Amino acid sequence: MGYFLGLLVVLVALWLGLSGEYTLTKPAIASLGTVSIILTTVLAYRFDILDREGSPYGRLPQLVAYWAWLIVEIFKANWTVIKACLRSNLDINPALVKVKTGCESDLARTVFANSITLTPGTVSVEVEGDKILVHALYEDTAGPGAFDEMDRRSREACDGKGPA
Amino acid sequence: MIGAAAIALVVAIALMLVRALSGPTLYDRVLAVNSLGTKIILLLGVIGFLTGRPDFLDISILYALINFVSTIAILKFFRYRSFQVSLTRRGKGGS
Amino acid sequence: MIETLIGYWDAFRPALGSALLLVGAVLAVIGTVGVLRFPDFYTRLHAASVTDTASMTLAVVGMALLAPNFATVFKLIVVWLFLFLTGPTSSHALANAAHTAGLQPLIGRVGKEDGGDA
Numbered sequence: 001m002g003y004f005l006g007l008l009v010v011l012v013a014l015w016l017g018l019s020g021e022y023t024l025t026k027p028a029i030a031s032l033g034t035v036s037i038i039l040t041t042v043l044a045y046r047f048d049i050l051d052r053e054g055s056p057y058g059r060l061p062q063l064v065a066y067w068a069w070l071i072v073e074i075f076k077a078n079w080t081v082i083k084a085c086l087r088s089n090l091d092i093n094p095a096l097v098k099v100k101t102g103c104e105s106d107l108a109r110t111v112f113a114n115s116i117t118l119t120p121g122t123v124s125v126e127v128e129g130d131k132i133l134v135h136a137l138y139e140d141t142a143g144p145g146a147f148d149e150m151d152r153r154s155r156e157a158c159d160g161k162g163p164a
Numbered sequence: 165m166i167g168a169a170a171i172a173l174v175v176a177i178a179l180m181l182v183r184a185l186s187g188p189t190l191y192d193r194v195l196a197v198n199s200l201g202t203k204i205i206l207l208l209g210v211i212g213f214l215t216g217r218p219d220f221l222d223i224s225i226l227y228a229l230i231n232f233v234s235t236i237a238i239l240k241f242f243r244y245r246s247f248q249v250s251l252t253r254r255g256k257g258g259s
Numbered sequence: 260m261i262e263t264l265i266g267y268w269d270a271f272r273p274a275l276g277s278a279l280l281l282v283g284a285v286l287a288v289i290g291t292v293g294v295l296r297f298p299d300f301y302t303r304l305h306a307a308s309v310t311d312t313a314s315m316t317l318a319v320v321g322m323a324l325l326a327p328n329f330a331t332v333f334k335l336i337v338v339w340l341f342l343f344l345t346g347p348t349s350s351h352a353l354a355n356a357a358h359t360a361g362l363q364p365l366i367g368r369v370g371k372e373d374g375g376d377a
Contacts, residue, residue: 017333018222071316078313081305082286085293093368094302117347117354120308123301125354135354135364137305165277166325169318172284176310179291183303191300191357198349199294199307202342203287206318209338210280213325221334228338232345239356 003050004041006057011037052107059158066111066157073150074119081120081137095139096125099132099147108158115150166214173207194238201231276324283318290314299365300357304350311346315339 015033016022024030044050056063084092099116103109113124113132121141126133136142177200184196205224212220241247286309293306319339326332 014337017330018225018337020330074312074316078286078309081293081309082289082313085289085296085306085309090296090298091368092297092302094299094365096364096366113351114347117350118308118312118343120312121305123304123308123354124351125301125358133358135301135304137302165274165281169277169280169284169321172281172288176284176287176291179288179295183291183294189300189357189362191353191360191362192303195300195303195307195353196294198353199290199310202310202315202346203291205338205342206283206287206315209318209322209335210284213322218326218331218334221331221338225334225338225341228341228345232341232349235349236352239352243356243359 002058003052003055004045007044007050007055008037008041010055010057011040052105056107062157063111066153069153070115070118070150077119077121077141080141084137092137093139095136095142097134097136097139097142099134099142099151101130101132101147101151103130103151103155103158105159108155111158112147112151112154115154116147166210170207170210170214173203173210177203177207190242194235198231198235201227201235205231272324276321279317279321279324281321283314283316283321286310286314286317300362301354301364304354308346308350311342311350315342315346 015037019029019033021029021033052058084090101109101112103112109127109130113127116122116124116132116134121137123135124132125135134142134147180196180200180203184193184200187193187196205228208220208224208227209218212218212224237247290306290309293309294303297303297306316339319335323332323335326335
């Protein structure tokens with residue numbers, strides 16, 4: 001039920017923001033929006049995707065805090081790749097490494113692998129169980145322990161410290 | 165200055181087109197088209213601001229949706245040679 | 260006091276927005292140059308992700324500073340959120356598809372000794 005309400009609130013906010021009809025003075029457009037929102041929630045319920053992954057808004061504050069940290073990391077990592085792109089002789093050292101993650105749930109694992117991909121210079125190639133195959137532009141940026149903090153933070157953001 | 169940004173984006177799109185046309189493998193081409201799409205999304209927004217009509221952003225939202233779906237669809241087709249394959253997880257997942 | 264500050268901000272905002280937009284566009288060109296220069300598919304993926312993250316974020320923030328009303332800012336937030344969430348997914352799908360198809364990545368130091376290839 002909480003997932004249902006979360007999806008409903010997000011859809012209503014999305015429709016209001018995209019249509020710009022905050023005052024609801026035009027009944028035709030407002031009824032179209034209502035019908036489309038109801039149709040979407042009913043379809044989501046019928047497809048059985050109204051679970052923690054389909055509507056992950058319960059942990060939004062933690063996820064937003066994690067994103068703020070992640071964006072800073074992304075900009076730091078961008079600088080390395082930009083320098084590599086502009087150097088006159090191509091000085092790169094690509095490597096494939098296996099990273100072990102402590103994330104238990106699917107959502108935490110997805111967030112962790114997506115964070116690795118989102119950071120320029122590292123791309124997660126394959127996820128097998130709790131090991132992620134990572135391709136890195138420089139071998140030393142993906143050495144042992146390079147992803148420990150990201151792993152810990154994504155686990156805490158998605159699962160919390162206690163049982164999820 | 166917005167015009168300069170638009171020109172830089174057009175240059176980036178033209179250079180990326182070179183990679184899309186000359187990419188040695190299929191994946192280079194798909195990567196180039198996907199990255200091209202991101203730049204076109206930005207260019208649509210910039211054109212909207214350049215002409216004073218920010219409604220162009222609706223088109224760029226639509227383009228972002230289509231770009232993502234088309235990338236996934238192309239990759240799925242060249243992996244399974246068919247669209248009639250379920251994309252649900254094959255092995256055993258986590259929790 | 261507050262009004263003068265808001266006045267300064269309103270005078271300063273379009274210049275800052277255009278500058279950020281220009282920086283984002285230049286970063287897109289740099290990422291494209293990287294895509295053209297790098298020797299191998301997996302390394303090109305890294306160069307393309309510069310466009311997907313930093314360039315896109317800076318350009319969207321620049322456009323948000325230029326935006327005339329809140330509806331435009333909301334649309335920009337939707338565009339940013341969507342690109343931010345789907346960019347890594349398509350990158351991972353590409354890398355995974357190439358890896359499954361058996362495309363071998365280039366491993367080891369490239370282009371250190373023979374200065375100025377490409």
